[in-house]
Amino acid sequence: MSFNPLAEKGIPLERQLRNWSELNVQPYDKDDVHPFTRTRIITMNGIEVEAAIFSHNFARHTRNLDLKRALARTRAIEQQQQKAVNWLIPGDESTLEVTIGYEQVAVELTAWVAQMEPNLYAKRCYDFGLLEDFDHLYRYANLLDMTNPKKAEQVVGQLTEIMPGRPTKRHHRDPVDMIRRSLDAYVGDPLSALHALTITAAEQQTMNFYMTIGNRYQEPVARGLYAEIASVEEEHVTHYESLLDASLSWTEMLVQHEYNECYLYYSFMQQEQDPRIKRIWELHLNMEIEHLRLACELMKAYDNRDPEMILPKSLPAPVRFESNKQYVRSVLASTVDLLPNELEFVPMSELPKDHRFYKFQEKVNDSVAIPSEQVIQDTIKAKGREYRFQSDGRHPVPALEEAQA
Amino acid sequence: MTQAATTTQIFDILTQDHRDVMQRLDRILASPAADMESLRMAFAPVRAMLLAHALAEERAFYSRLKQNARTEQTALSAGGEHEIMTRLIEDLSGYGLNRDEFLSLLRGLADLTREHIETEEGPIFAEARQVFDRAMLDEMARSMIIEKSRMLQAVA
Numbered sequence: 001m002s003f004n005p006l007a008e009k010g011i012p013l014e015r016q017l018r019n020w021s022e023l024n025v026q027p028y029d030k031d032d033v034h035p036f037t038r039t040r041i042i043t044m045n046g047i048e049v050e051a052a053i054f055s056h057n058f059a060r061h062t063r064n065l066d067l068k069r070a071l072a073r074t075r076a077i078e079q080q081q082q083k084a085v086n087w088l089i090p091g092d093e094s095t096l097e098v099t100i101g102y103e104q105v106a107v108e109l110t111a112w113v114a115q116m117e118p119n120l121y122a123k124r125c126y127d128f129g130l131l132e133d134f135d136h137l138y139r140y141a142n143l144l145d146m147t148n149p150k151k152a153e154q155v156v157g158q159l160t161e162i163m164p165g166r167p168t169k170r171h172h173r174d175p176v177d178m179i180r181r182s183l184d185a186y187v188g189d190p191l192s193a194l195h196a197l198t199i200t201a202a203e204q205q206t207m208n209f210y211m212t213i214g215n216r217y218q219e220p221v222a223r224g225l226y227a228e229i230a231s232v233e234e235e236h237v238t239h240y241e242s243l244l245d246a247s248l249s250w251t252e253m254l255v256q257h258e259y260n261e262c263y264l265y266y267s268f269m270q271q272e273q274d275p276r277i278k279r280i281w282e283l284h285l286n287m288e289i290e291h292l293r294l295a296c297e298l299m300k301a302y303d304n305r306d307p308e309m310i311l312p313k314s315l316p317a318p319v320r321f322e323s324n325k326q327y328v329r330s331v332l333a334s335t336v337d338l339l340p341n342e343l344e345f346v347p348m349s350e351l352p353k354d355h356r357f358y359k360f361q362e363k364v365n366d367s368v369a370i371p372s373e374q375v376i377q378d379t380i381k382a383k384g385r386e387y388r389f390q391s392d393g394r395h396p397v398p399a400l401e402e403a404q405a
Numbered sequence: 406m407t408q409a410a411t412t413t414q415i416f417d418i419l420t421q422d423h424r425d426v427m428q429r430l431d432r433i434l435a436s437p438a439a440d441m442e443s444l445r446m447a448f449a450p451v452r453a454m455l456l457a458h459a460l461a462e463e464r465a466f467y468s469r470l471k472q473n474a475r476t477e478q479t480a481l482s483a484g485g486e487h488e489i490m491t492r493l494i495e496d497l498s499g500y501g502l503n504r505d506e507f508l509s510l511l512r513g514l515a516d517l518t519r520e521h522i523e524t525e526e527g528p529i530f531a532e533a534r535q536v537f538d539r540a541m542l543d544e545m546a547r548s549m550i551i552e553k554s555r556m557l558q559a560v561a
Binding site: 176181182184186187188246247249304305309342343 | 463487
């Protein structure tokens, strides 16, 4: 039966505040956790960070005290939800292992969204970003291989392949080419807006994470790799956020955010196998139903508009974390050589030789060691070969097959 | 604002917008500026008018049509045309366009807008007149005025 959060009754806001003990949750066991439980936790942390940051930005754009107070009340709960989710990650899981988890989110969540996306242009945008995060996973996996006895395939549970995607050195490009066409919330399928919000939040949190923890390493190659990939994640935020319909009012955007949180908690509650964490998703869903109701009240009061105009009639098919090896391989085989040219994507061979892409590349890549290349060379030097996990056969792009020693 | 909205039906507001936009588009095409910079400057206010009109119309007019079974398909089809027009407007912001390419895209946009207006002012308005009562049409008119003002800021 379809689930409509607008028709459900949530937990009243005044009963949602938790004490310190409730917030300081028991972390998962890193040797026992299912990789997709970890990815769901990383995803929902990003969603809750976005909820808090969006609410703060909304508050900074209004002089209305009633509105500021209403936002602050809900935000106090959203920020607690973020702690309750993010504190599930244990202290004995290294930053690099968590990083591998972040990239597994970027690969599998983006692959899922791309396959479900009804708007063909947005689908192309997801496929494009997918191959870049897929390459980041390979670069970080080599860093892990070089510095740690643990293999990245253990972290991702062999559910995600690890091999080159679109090479990271090609991700550095003039920002003009990272802007995309905007979706229209009143014209298109509402699912497209939910997808764009989800992936933007996930990429934004990845950017925040790398830009914060990238300097916690001593090895120059590790510091360099985080600096390089954190810069690409910033590009990705630009890429995905430009899909969002910026003509919506603040209250319309608030409703979209709260609806999306209901959608994701409901989805993950359906899929979660760990009963303790499933209960957290369920609790948060019941909180979000109330946040959504309050946001809809604000939209009706301040916009004089019916929230159902921008929302689906019921929740779309639940988002699922699952292995997308064949899909990723097909996108690799067909689009690895694409680069953005303004709003569209073209094969690299079609870019004119004087295109701004080459000027940008020259500025950042020429005459220096590129960290994302250096990490592979260093791994080969230390281990005799680079690290890959290819469970489904040879690389689909012959040029990216592993060089034989 | 409220007075204007209650005495002017939604159809008059939309029709007036159509006239203003087409007049400006035709003026640029009738005597196009010699260089790209001047062409872009001449197009800038039309771009804002057209985008704001389309976005406001989706919210104030077509969103109501979508909620009625008799007019739902009409609204979806018009939404598709708005998407194509928006895409053309975005393409006109292209970096690498030369003057001929710009004018060719602009002619395409003018033709599409003209066709869209003909359909809208003809069969779509007729359907809407049959389906909605005076109170709802007045509500749409009020909403269109508010939304257009908001959208002009959003697309600036």
